Amino acid sequence: MASRVVQPFPTPQARQDEAVQKAADTLGLTRRMRRNRKADWSRRLVRETVLTTADLIWPMFLVDSQTARSPVAWMPGVDRLNIEEAVRQAAHAAELGIPAIAPFPFVEKSLRDATGSEALNARNLMCRAVRAIKAEVPQIGIICDAALDPYTSHGHDGVMAGERILNDASVRILTQQALALADAGADVIAPSDMMDGRVGAIRAALDASGHEDVQIMAYAAKYASAFYGPFRDAIGTNATLIGDKRTYQMDPGNSDEAIAEVALDLEEGADMVMIKPGMPYLDIVARVKDHFRVPTFAYQVSGEYAMIVAAAQNGWLDGDKAMVESLMAFKRAGADGVLSYFAPKLASRLKAGL
Ligand code: PBG
Numbered sequence: 001m002a003s004r005v006v007q008p009f010p011t012p013q014a015r016q017d018e019a020v021q022k023a024a025d026t027l028g029l030t031r032r033m034r035r036n037r038k039a040d041w042s043r044r045l046v047r048e049t050v051l052t053t054a055d056l057i058w059p060m061f062l063v064d065s066q067t068a069r070s071p072v073a074w075m076p077g078v079d080r081l082n083i084e085e086a087v088r089q090a091a092h093a094a095e096l097g098i099p100a101i102a103p104f105p106f107v108e109k110s111l112r113d114a115t116g117s118e119a120l121n122a123r124n125l126m127c128r129a130v131r132a133i134k135a136e137v138p139q140i141g142i143i144c145d146a147a148l149d150p151y152t153s154h155g156h157d158g159v160m161a162g163e164r165i166l167n168d169a170s171v172r173i174l175t176q177q178a179l180a181l182a183d184a185g186a187d188v189i190a191p192s193d194m195m196d197g198r199v200g201a202i203r204a205a206l207d208a209s210g211h212e213d214v215q216i217m218a219y220a221a222k223y224a225s226a227f228y229g230p231f232r233d234a235i236g237t238n239a240t241l242i243g244d245k246r247t248y249q250m251d252p253g254n255s256d257e258a259i260a261e262v263a264l265d266l267e268e269g270a271d272m273v274m275i276k277p278g279m280p281y282l283d284i285v286a287r288v289k290d291h292f293r294v295p296t297f298a299y300q301v302s303g304e305y306a307m308i309v310a311a312a313q314n315g316w317l318d319g320d321k322a323m324v325e326s327l328m329a330f331k332r333a334g335a336d337g338v339l340s341y342f343a344p345k346l347a348s349r350l351k352a353g354l
Pocket of ligand 1: 149
């Protein structure tokens with residue numbers, strides 16, 4: 001008698017294996033996105049965005065002091081520099097190929113008053129530093145903030161009447177400040193105060209005083225942000241700031257308003273525009289660049305720097321990789337350059353070919 005072949009009923013596992021095999025066989029991929037990622041040479045070859053030293057602006061802090069460097073507690077790795085050291089660091093930056101620096105002053109408390117009058121002193125810390133750097137390192141660009149906060153006893157960027165920050169009265173003082181900086185040799189004036197009409201007023205005053213080649217980089221879309229905290233430690237305004245800056249800096253919920261701000265600053269004569277802070281506002285960077293097609297910069301602010309460095313110090317992330325990735329993101333979003341406290345570190349790495 002012929003033996004009967006028993007066809008076993010397939011187990012659920014066997015049925016599943018067969019289904020998976022069938023699915024894999026029918027993938028039929030013609031476009032495999034992973035091919036271009038298979039090796040370092042290939043990843044480099046197809047990379048769309050490249051970060052270079054020419055993309056960097058180095059913000060640095062100045063202080064009137066005998067000591068060359070004094071650390072900023074809330075920004076590990078960042079020091080306040082006296083003028084001689086600032087000149088040395090400017091030379092170092094130029095050697096690395098960094099196109100421009102952006103100095104900010106820590107002003108002695110005794111020199112601060114309600115109207116920020118020290119800002120107009122042609123012999124103030126900023127003006128002396130700019131002259132010294134221009135004399136020794138003429139090839140580097142110097143970008144100087146027009147804003148009164150380092151100089152006011154209340155820490156606001158303009159002058160006050162009671163609780164109010166006065167717009168037009170502030171613009172008059174900011175314009176004089178811009179002229180003092182231009183006279184000292186500033187290459188670029190960067191109004192960071194967010195008063196209405198200041199770009200136009202500063203442009204007109206520069207032109208009327210023989211500074212028609214001085215550029216304006218407008219802090220066009222500057223948001224009222226918690227990410228400026230460590231900067232206020234660096235220039236010593238965190239203790240003095242009364243209230244907050246929400247009546248002049250932008251509301252973080254707004255995006256169309258950034259377009260309006262940039263449009264106005266361009267009409268008023270801005271040569272370059274800036275978005276600030278950086279990483280939380282990459283959508284604004286992308287939108288502004290897409291819309292206007294003008295030189296667009298982003299400021300990776302003190303809080304962004306501090307977050308990366310603090311996490312790295314705790315061993316929670318790889319600080320160097322996070323630095324490169326964060327700066328790359330600005331370029332990918334469309335920024336032509338980035339103000340970053342990492343500038344010298346990144347430039348050194350790029351120079352070493354890392
Ligand atoms: C002041 C100014 C600020 C920054 C640049 N210019 C602080 C502020 O508006 O309170 C912030 C930079 C940073 O956080 O790194 N007008």
